[in-house]
Amino acid sequence: MNMIPRFKWLPTPYRSLLLFIVWLLLNQSAAFIHLFFGAFLAITIPWICYRLRDPQPLIQRPLLTLRYLLRVFADIVTANAEVALLILGPIKRLRPAFVRVPLDLQHNLPLTILAGTVSMTPGTVSADIYPTVEHLGPDDPLPQRWLLIHVLDLEDEAALIATIKSRYEAPLKEIFQC
Amino acid sequence: MQNWMEWAVAFFLLLGGCFVLIGSIGLVRMPDFFTRLHGPTKATTLGMGGILLGSIFYFSMSPETLSVHEMLITIFLLITAPVSAHMLIKTALHHRLKAVEHTQGEQELKRGQAFASKEGNRSETPEDQ
Amino acid sequence: MLSYVIFSVFGMISLALLLNLWRLMRGPSLPDRILALDTMYINSIALIILYGLLMGSPLYFEAALLIAMIGFISTVAVCKFLLRGDIIE
Numbered sequence: 001m002n003m004i005p006r007f008k009w010l011p012t013p014y015r016s017l018l019l020f021i022v023w024l025l026l027n028q029s030a031a032f033i034h035l036f037f038g039a040f041l042a043i044t045i046p047w048i049c050y051r052l053r054d055p056q057p058l059i060q061r062p063l064l065t066l067r068y069l070l071r072v073f074a075d076i077v078t079a080n081a082e083v084a085l086l087i088l089g090p091i092k093r094l095r096p097a098f099v100r101v102p103l104d105l106q107h108n109l110p111l112t113i114l115a116g117t118v119s120m121t122p123g124t125v126s127a128d129i130y131p132t133v134e135h136l137g138p139d140d141p142l143p144q145r146w147l148l149i150h151v152l153d154l155e156d157e158a159a160l161i162a163t164i165k166s167r168y169e170a171p172l173k174e175i176f177q178c
Numbered sequence: 179m180q181n182w183m184e185w186a187v188a189f190f191l192l193l194g195g196c197f198v199l200i201g202s203i204g205l206v207r208m209p210d211f212f213t214r215l216h217g218p219t220k221a222t223t224l225g226m227g228g229i230l231l232g233s234i235f236y237f238s239m240s241p242e243t244l245s246v247h248e249m250l251i252t253i254f255l256l257i258t259a260p261v262s263a264h265m266l267i268k269t270a271l272h273h274r275l276k277a278v279e280h281t282q283g284e285q286e287l288k289r290g291q292a293f294a295s296k297e298g299n300r301s302e303t304p305e306d307q
Numbered sequence: 308m309l310s311y312v313i314f315s316v317f318g319m320i321s322l323a324l325l326l327n328l329w330r331l332m333r334g335p336s337l338p339d340r341i342l343a344l345d346t347m348y349i350n351s352i353a354l355i356i357l358y359g360l361l362m363g364s365p366l367y368f369e370a371a372l373l374i375a376m377i378g379f380i381s382t383v384a385v386c387k388f389l390l391r392g393d394i395i396e
Contacts, residue, residue: 025247076256080224084197087204087217096213098283098290119260120223125215126260127267130293148290150267152216154282188312191357195316198353202323205330205346211339214330218346229316229353236309236360245365251352251375258379262345265386270338272390 003055009043011050014059016042056109060177068171075121083123086153097154100146101161103129103169110172115147117168122160123152187235194228197221210278211270219263227252313361320353341385348378 005011023038024030059065086094105111115126128148136142151160204217230248237245271291281287324347331343352371359367 022250025250028245028247076220077224080197080220083204083216083220084200087200087207087221091207091209094213096210096278096281098277098281098286100283100286100289115264116257116260119219119263120256123216123220125212125219125263125267127264127271128290128293130290132293148286150212150215152213184309188309191312191316191360194353195319198350199319199323202326202346202350205343206326211336211342214339215342218342218349222346222349226349226353229356233356233360237365247368248356251356251368251372254372254375254379255349258375262379262382262386265383265390266338266342266345269341269386269389270336273336273338275336275338 003057005050005058009047012046012056012058014062014065016046019045057107057176057178059175061175064171065175068175071171072117072121072168079121079123083152086123094152095154097151097157098127098148099124099151099154099157099160100148101164103145103147104165105169105173105178106142106145107176107178110176110178111145111147114169114172118147118149118164121168122163124149124160124164183235183239187232187239190228190232190235194225194230194232197225197228199225201225210281211275212267212277212281215263215267215270219259223255223259226255310361313357317354317357320350320357324350324354337389338386341382341389345378345382348374348382352378 007013010016020038020042023041024034027034027038103111103114105114111129115129118124118126126147126149130146130148131143149164154160198221201217201220201222204221205214208214208217230252233248234245237243271287274291277287327343327347327350331340331347334340352374355367355371355374359365359371
């Protein structure tokens, strides 16, 4: 896990890119003045905000990140169609369940992304990550952490946990190298 | 070309409207809070995506203009929907809402509730955990 | 043809808003009501976008974006208040 940015003046390159794209979308134009001002804002805002934040792990594998985003997007569409069918189907036959998933990830940023992905994709909503570690000192051993999720229609608990771990958690580990 | 675009607009608008409606039906039909949460967070978000795509196609129909800033709302909703769902379900755990009887994993729910209420008091005494 | 489609989607979303209103009145618990409000703001964004389509004006986009932001912040603030009894600690 690498937390030290490569350039001092550009601490978070991908966030800068996102800000630049959002600025262009907001103005709906690619004229020179918008390109110039967008680039100015995209460099200045992260530069000012960087020292106000805790250091976050950096994205190490940009191409894998892109693939992960596309995969999650496709999963959102299919999973939501499934959820729509479940909602319209007979309610008595639903098998709601609480499941906890053991986590390998440690840092808060990948955990947040994982919880968000789980909420959006396969008929599940992430409920909690416990135990909290904020009160621990830097040298204390980290406990095993769990992600509590609620499933709308549970078929096989072990298969669901295996899917979440291999399909969403493993790429995140690869992306942040942690 | 014009005709084809019009069909695309109609398709996406109807798809989005159906998903939004299904999300709200889920909000009404489901038996307990935890199952109710699934409809609005997932189906409604996809429905909004459909309606906004329809809007993008509609305003891009005239040849010289291109309208893409609806993408911003889609991206914003995609990012914020899981966050608000997470906050809502945490609130439900903290308030110890009941799940329907045949929910599996009762002890997981109990454990989650215990952690959620402990965390609620964390601001006073962080040391005594 | 398109105006028929827009009007029928108007009908769907209005029905969805009525269902949300029912859940808001019915409860039974506070998180249920917050969830109903959360869904209502998303549905009202859809209504505004559709109204913009009907009027043929892209100006309504900004109102929709503002409602999206304010709705998200208020949902999180209310949840935080119920969770901790305090919004900013």
